[in-house]
Amino acid sequence: MSESPQLPMWMRRNGFGPAPELSAAERVSRVATPFGADAWMVTRHADIREVLGDAERFPIAMRGLAQLPGAPELTEEQLAVLRAGNLLQMNPPDHTRVRRALAAEFTVRRMRRLEPRVARIVGEHLDAMEAAGPPADLVSAFALPVPSLVICELLGVPYEDREDFQRRTGRMLDMRTPPDEAVRLQLESRAYMAELVARQQADPGEELIGTLVREHGDDLSTDELIGIGGLLLLAGHETTSNMLALGTLALLRHPGQLALLREEPGLVEAAVEELLRFLSIVHSGTFKVTGAEVEIAGQRIGPGELVVCALPAGNHDPELVDDPGRLDLSRGEPGHLAFGHGVHHCLGAPLARMELRIALPALLERFPALREAEPAPVFRGQHIVYGLTSLHVAW
Known part of the structure; x- marks a missing residue:
């Protein structure tokens, strides 16, 4: 399904992959943005890595919901409060300071300690699906509640x-x-998180926000704690839930690859990486702005210009993998950009990988005859995070 042409170019999709016009775009080209100013769109894997990997030449452009035409006017002080603690709206050195405080909570070792609890959550939701019987909407019954919990x-x-x-x-x-x-x-959302932070400041628990209050309360302001909590809550359920639903649909529509994963469960880590590359549910990294005159793929760009990276196009670059439009679970990890790159590489990547690695095989094992059911799945083409609104399945 091709998306409507009024969508920003980097958000245009054709089913699982980028729309043909995005795949055919120049390496660097001018595109319209919702902010009323044009940007330079970068589409190739190596060029995107160059942009995302250089926070000095390409710092974060402070573009968010509050900068959209038609948004209420906010003062610089109000905008600064909205950005506080949001790693996607921060540049070094503040970004470095806040990320360092969080990094210890998202190590691979810490995630391994969570695995038994995630496995129980997955099992409980599969039990509920099985007890209710088919058909079921996989989004509301499994893909959304598991990462949310x-x-x-x-x-x-x-x-x-x-x-x-x-x-x-x-x-x-x-x-x-x-x-x-x-x-x-x-x-x-900020007001809701402010209440939770205030409760944790009064009586810090063992969960992440309480830990940050106890161990980094002198380094992180209240506004930063609120921003951190809000970003992690949003990213923690939106991204993984859409990967679970869309990844399941991709497997159901590629029965040869689904059979391969069933026959060789040891492929699960490679399968997760290939699905992350193939689906690329985050359309773009955060907007960048050129700190000085730069050159990307031979294109000179002046200072103060917006730059946007089309991650699905970069992940479907023939220079990254052969036949990028083909789902091949045996590829292994090809260095995809699904989690970004550089200093803003997704902090929660170990958590997302772990949830996918546990949930997808468990779903397929529980329901060996899993298949699509009516009505047809609904794609979330207009959303910042690509995915499915619903996916009806039977077994």
């Missing part, structure tokens, strides 16, 4: 609040949401 437990967020924060997040990430509503929801 994991990130809630990790952060110390009450799981009973999930409907509210999922509703806010879903609307905020939808390109069709009016900017004034998107900013209002962003402020509501």
Whole structure:
């Protein structure tokens, strides 16, 4: 399914991969953005790595919901509060300081300690699906609740609040949401997280926010703690849930690859990496701005220009893998850009990988005859995080 042409070029999709016009785009070209200013779009793997890997030449451009035309006017002080603690809106050295405080919580070793709990959460939701019987909407029954519960437990967020924060997040990430509503929801989300941070400051628990209060309370401001919590809550359920649903659909529609994974369960880590590359649910890294005159792939770009990286195009670059439009679970890890690159490489990558590595095989083992059911799956083409609104399955 091709997306409507009014979508920004880097968000245009054709089913699982980039739309033909995005795949055919020049290595570097001018494109329109929702912010009312054009940007330089970078589409090739090596060039994207160059941009994302150089925070001095390509620092983060402070472009968010509050900068969209039609958004309410906020003062610089209000904008600074909205950005505080949001690693996606921070440049070094502040980014380095905040990320260092978080890094210890997302190590591979720490994630391994979480594996038994994640496996139990996965099993409980599969039990509920099986008990309810087919058909089921895999998104609402499994793909969304599993990572939501994991990130809630990790952060110390009450799981009973999930409907509210999922509703806010879903609307905020939808390109069709009016900017004034998107900013209002962003402020509501911060107010919600502010209450949780205040409770943890009064009585720090063992979860991540409480740990940050105890161990880094002198280094991180209250506004930064709120921003950290909000970003991790949003990213922790939106990205992995869409990977689970879209990854399942990709396997169902590539039965040879699905059979391979069933026959060789040891392929699961390679399979996760290939699905991350193939699906590329995050359309772009954060907007960058040129700190001085730069050159990318022979194109000279002046200072102060916006730059956006088309991650699906970079992950489907023939110079990265042969026949990039083919799903091949045996490829292993080809150095994809699904988690970005450089100093802003996704902090939660070990958690996402672990959840996918546990949840996908468990789902396929529990339901050997898993298949698509009516109605047809609904793609979330207008969302900042690509995925599915629903995926009906039977077994």
